[in-house]
Amino acid sequence: MNRKTFKYKRVIGIALTVAVFLGGIGIVQNILDKHTNDFEDESVVKVEENKKPADNKQKEETVETLKVPVEDGIGIVRYYYNKDDDASKQEQSLILFEDVYRPNQGVDYANKGEKFNVLAAMSGTVTKKTNDPVLGWVVTITNGDKISTTYESLSQVSVEVNQSVKQGDTIGVSGENVYEADLKNHLHFILQKEDQLFNPEKFIGQPLNTIK
Secondary structure, eight states, rough: OOHHHHHHHHHHHHHHHHHHHHHHHHHHHHHHOOOOOOHHHHHHHHHHHHHHOOOHHHTTTOOBOOSSOOOOOOOOEOOOOOOOOOOHHHHTTEETTTTTTEEOOOOEEOOOOOOOEEOOOOOEEEEEEEEETTTTTEEEEEEEEEEEEEEEEEEEEOOTTTOOEOOOEEEEEEEETTTTGOOSSEEEEEEETTTTEEOOOBBBTTTTOOOO
């Protein structure tokens, strides 16, 4: 009788050992499954985080729009000469110099004879700064796409050649010159891409990449 009881206890002991062993495997598997899910979740988060710099880079590549080179309230007093304009506007687009009428190759801003600040119409690098006896102080700013804005008839200049300028920075003060003496204190503004002139008025408020 004692022998049978011993045998019975031994079988039960083996069974319990197997059960504990199998149960342990199950627990280990659950732990592994849980950590695997954690790793998978973490990789998803990392992928989403990696997308953020790309979005920021996209925002940085936004193209500038051409801005007026003067403060609000200062208007155009002489227009860019366009052969397709009506006769009255063409008449306002001619410059009389040395008894010869010449087509205006930019636009002119004036403030009833008063001086005013001249602002950078776009960002870029100062590629020219000259005190011309006929045109007054002249400053040219050029960007990486070879678009340039030129500011003539300045009385003062606050930038230097090779200086980086941001759109809206003050680059000088309006003044008088010999070439357009009839306008008195004014700014002569020119828009150019490489060797081609453009009507600045047409592109004000437009992305710079439309100038072509």
